[in-house]
Amino acid sequence: MIVVLDKLDYCSNLKNLLPSRASPKFKFVKGDIGSAHLVSYLLVTESIDTIMHFAAQIHVDNSFGNNFEFTKNNIYGTHVLLEACKVTGGQIRRFIHVSTGEVYRETNEDAIVGNHEASQLLPTSPYFATKAGVEMLMMAYGRSYGLPVITTRGNNVYGPNQFPEKLIPKFILLAMRGEPLPIHRYGSNVRSYVYCEDVAKAFEIILHRGEVGHVYNIGTEKERRAIDVAKDMCKFFSLDVDAVIEFVDNRPFNDQRYFLNNQKLKKLGWSEGTTWEDGLKKTIDWYTCHSNWWGNVSRALLPNPRMIMLPGIVGEFDKIQI
Template sequence: MKLLITGGMGFIGSNFIHYILEKHDDWEVINLDKLGYGSNPANLKDIENDPRYTFVKGDITDFELMRNIVKKVDAIVNFAAESHVDRSISSPKHFLRSNVIGTYTILEAIRKENPEVRFVHISTDEVYGDIVKGSFTEKDALMPSSPYSATKAASDVLVLGWTRTYNLNASITRCTNNYGPYQFPEKLIPKTIIRASMRLKVPIYGTGENVRDWLYVEDHVRAIEAVLLRGESREIYNISAGDEKTNIEVVKTILKLLGKDESLIEFVEDRPGHDLRYSLDSWKITRDLKWRPRYSFEEGIEKTVRWYLENEWWWRPLVNEKILHPTPWKIGW
């Protein structure tokens, strides 16, 4: 199989490429990435000379580029997106361009050049908004709370509309919060590991009681593979581990693994529209595609902490003033 990955220099995309090339000897991967914010060539440095791997620098909003690549591949997995909620609050225009116009461009390239191609669109649990009790299913309404989640919800609707109207072979995945190797240092878990290891304060929004379901990235990429190979067209698949933790619990767990004191915790002004709790029902993918997570949060977070401690060469060049001296969302953090 020849596979096009968009946004493969990012966190989840690079983990997916590593997994696919390790598991499928006869697959080829084209990685299209504009090398913007959140992309890091170091994520795939170890495979850059693999003959099965090709990197193309480019933007998914470039229609001519997309149509030339789309007609050469058997399947596409779209990871490309602006994804940092805080940045979407301070600068939403970039999120509209990448997440909405970018998805539209991919769909149009498929429609005009290769309507038989298999397409998996990677989305997020944030499109549903928050939920106090219970868990969202794939049939629940979308109620996004931020510019980021609104643009992801818009892209999901585009995929469903193009699939129905033009009979494309597309599926959507919506996952809970990922963590693991190669995650950009602005995110909660790597930021906490890095700052605590340097004996710097660890900022937590509000009271730290916001709840997230944490999914180890290797479990997520296995789920995407299952959807790619066995998922049904025009179906949505929620992906979750059922490991719900408050932000303060996550930070305290990391501090304990690092042998650091909880006095490093610093509560800061909450951001606007901060969803209280996310929770997904992933029974559908478990039942239909026989996928289950392999890692508990305790196992996954220990592996993650160890990876960051052993790979300072990777994260050190990414640590800038906004990581070392964060400021509230409203002035661009």
């Protein structure tokens, strides 16, 4: 039985859950992880024994405008989840926290010696700092209260159904409209892209074979400069690169590269099954058939979008009784 708790912020879409919603083993609950009442109620009434914690504010551009929301949703929200697990008893068998490779700061393979996952966290943006802060809370609840926590740190995910504030779906929708593809800092920044099905496979492996207390990078060797992603897009849509690419001002916290060593995950049996070309084609095919999935997304397609986030809930825990 799977229960999905999500507050349905600007980036979400209930249609993404359509394939699962018909199943009697699936339940969707609209709500905030920062609501201690709701989280505790669900843990008890649904007999939750495993948590896979993906909920977060994640878009760097949004953190320029209002990064307190990142603290409320990411740090306070996770703290509520952890505390609710502690006070509702010991039925949790796994708590998987989904962090990000950006907590390491920019990295390349030459700088990594030995166990990458044991490296110091050196986040460069308020968003990355909230993810690193959450990792400290996870560690504390694991060590002091015996909560069986595992943390993952991932590279960029791409694929169908992704809100188009992210580079790849944004470029696809702009290319489909024949609009310019905006590139920061002459497109020299390198990002690594893992196809969503390979990421899902990694989570399944970590859930069943990951060791409690450990951290696993979900990293890929498929690196691309932003300018190369734009060129690949132009190839698919038969567009003239020089006419379509538009260089725009760089943004703060734009680290050069996030290389993640994935040896530890590979030792659990994970491998990437999707080539960059296949993944990109499947993604483009999906957006071509579902160009109106979110309705009007023109705001998300701006070079530096600032989306309006739902306010996070803070300060309810002191009133809770179990």
